[in-house]
Amino acid sequence: QSVLTQPPSASGTPGQRVTISCSGSRSDIGISTVNWYQQLPGTAPKLLIYKNTQRPSGVPDRFSGSKSDTSASLAISGLQSDDEADYYCAAWDDSLNWVFGGGTKLTVL
Amino acid sequence: EVQLVESGGVLVQPGGSLRLSCSASGFTFRSNSMSWVRQAAGRGLEWISYVSDTSRSIYYADSVRGRFTISRDNAENSLYLQMNSLTAEDTAVYYCARVVGPFRQTYFDYWGQGTLVTVSS
Numbered sequence: 544q545s546v547l548t549q550p551p552s553a554s555g556t557p558g559q560r561v562t563i564s565c566s567g568s569r570s571d572i573g574i575s576t577v578n579w580y581q582q583l584p585g586t587a588p589k590l591l592i593y594k595n596t597q598r599p600s601g602v603p604d605r606f607s608g609s610k611s612d613t614s615a616s617l618a619i620s621g622l623q624s625d626d627e628a629d630y631y632c633a634a635w636d637d638s639l640n641w642v643f644g645g646g647t648k649l650t651v652l
Numbered sequence: 653e654v655q656l657v658e659s660g661g662v663l664v665q666p667g668g669s670l671r672l673s674c675s676a677s678g679f680t681f682r683s684n685s686m687s688w689v690r691q692a693a694g695r696g697l698e699w700i701s702y703v704s705d706t707s708r709s710i711y712y713a714d715s716v717r718g719r720f721t722i723s724r725d726n727a728e729n730s731l732y733l734q735m736n737s738l739t740a741e742d743t744a745v746y747y748c749a750r751v752v753g754p755f756r757q758t759y760f761d762y763w764g765q766g767t768l769v770t771v772s773s
Contacts, residue, residue, distance in 0.1 A: 545696055574756060575755075575756045575757070575758075576756065576757045576758075576759075578759040578760075580697070580760075586765075587747055587763045587764065587765050587766055588689075588697060588747070588760075588763050589763070590759060590760065590761050590762075590763075593759040593761070594753075594757055594759070599761065631696065631697055633697075633759070633760075635755050635756060635758050639702075639711045639755070640699060640711070640713060641687065641689075641699035641702070641758070641760075642699070643696055643697040643698065643699065644696070645696045646696040646697070
């Protein structure tokens with residue numbers, strides 16, 4: 544069972560906006576910034592959002608992150624077929640662990 | 653270009669041992685902390701170990717503490733994971749990842765392609 548809670552699945556049609564939630568606690572998201580990783584089928588995870596809202600170079604601005612208290616969200620606007628992937632939130636907790644959500648499988652209908 | 657290349661994943665019997673390696677290039681390895689993260693088939697990501705740039709700080713997840721040992725050789729730009737007393741629950745793809753930032757703002761910015769460890773008789 545993962546420390547951070549994400550919905551197991553999400554879906555949307557091309558062009559739509561979808562959001563994925565990530566819920567934690569005062570001992571993880573409450574004291575740490577949140578990061579998001581995208582894992583395309585059969586590939587390694589890739590950093591998508593770091594420090595709650597920052598995008599690495601090369602990540603389109605269709606992807607955005609937010610954080611409030613002990614929860615966070617990833618929003619994807621202008622949904623495209625190649626956004627179909629697993630998305631993981633992650634944070635650091637006060638037990639000196641890095642913790643992940645269980646992952647959300649995004650389907651583009 | 654930052655590159656992380658894992659190796660050493662094989663089929664091993666329960667109770668056996670294995671050493672994974674991660675070869676780093678394209679950045680100043682000795683200046684960066686590193687971690688191992690694993691993923692069982694069809695499952696989510698699980699952080700398992702961290703080592704600071706000088707190896708002064710080392711941390712483990714409860715699931716592997718006492719059985720796995722992380723180490724690094726900055727002269728060889730390499731990260732290692734010694735895995736002992738392996739069980740079926742250790743079967744997973746193992747990724748090495750570069751760690752950025754102080755703990756409360758930390759993240760993994762580059763990942764290797766992963767190496768598959770299968771524990772089975």
